[in-house]
Amino acid sequence: MVNDVRERAAEVAEQVRDPEMPMLTLADLGVLRDVDVEDGVVVASITPTYTGCPAMATMRDDLVHRLNGAGFPRVEVRVVLDPPWSSDWISERGRAALHDAGLSAPGPAPQCGPVGLNLGPTRRAPACPRCGSTATRLTSEFSATACKALYRCTDCLEPFEHVKEI
Template structure:
C-alpha cells in the first residue's frame, strides 16, 4: 500500500521494494511480500514490514537496507515498523518471486487459492516429485531441507505458512 504524497510515495515504494532479502538474495522484499506499506508525509517516510515469522533474524538487516535505500533516493527521516498482524503467509510471495526461488534452486511453496493436496515437493532442479524431507529446518527456519530421489540434489523448500 502506497499512501501520502503520490509521486514521492511511488518513488519511495520503488526504492524500498528493490531491497533484497538478505537470506535469499534473488528475492526483493516486495516479491517476498514482506513490504506492506509506504507512507510519505511532510515529516518523512514510514515503512511497514511484516516478518516471515516473529523473531526472524533478517529483519534488522532488512530494516537497515530499507533506510539506506530510501536515503540514497533523498528521503530523510525514515521510520520502519513491524506489523505482526495479519501474519505473513507464503501466499504473499509474488509469481515473480516463486519463479526466482525455483531458478535459484529453492522449491517455492504451493500457490495461492484453495488448499491443494500435495503429494510431494517438486525438485527445482529436475521437476521430479520423487523427493523427501531430510530436515524440517533448512538453511533458515522458514525453509525445510529436501533431497530429490531422482537426481540426488539437496534443496531448500519454503514452508507453506
C-alpha cells in the first residue's frame, strides 16, 4: 500500500516544472532527488542547483500544490545539500528539451575536489542550438538567471542562453 502511494506521489512530483526553465521538469533537471512516504506524509527531497537559488521556494510550493491537488493532503519538502547538485544530473530528455527551446545544454561538469582560484573568465565553447556552430562568443556571464550565460553565434548571429556547467 505504501509503495503504491509512493509511486503515485512520485509520478505527480516528477511532472512538476522548473519555474525558471519550464521546458524541464524538476526530475529532468535532476533537482528532484526522491519521493517517499513516512507515516502518511509524502516527503519530496530536492537539491538546489546552486546555493541561494531563488527558485527553491517556488519549487517547494509547486510540489506541495501539485501533490495536494492530486489527493496527498500531507506533504513535506526537504532540501538535500549533500551531494551538491551537478549539471551532469540533467537527463538526456532534459538536454533535448533545452536544445529544442533554443538553449545550449551544459557540457561535463568540472571535477569535484579542491578548486583553484581563477579570477579570469570561464572558458566554454558551447555549440549554437540553432545552427550547431561552435563559433560562439560570450556576451554576458549572467543571463536571465544566474545559472545561465548569454552567448551569440558568430555564424548565424543569433543570441542564445547556455546553461552553465556546475
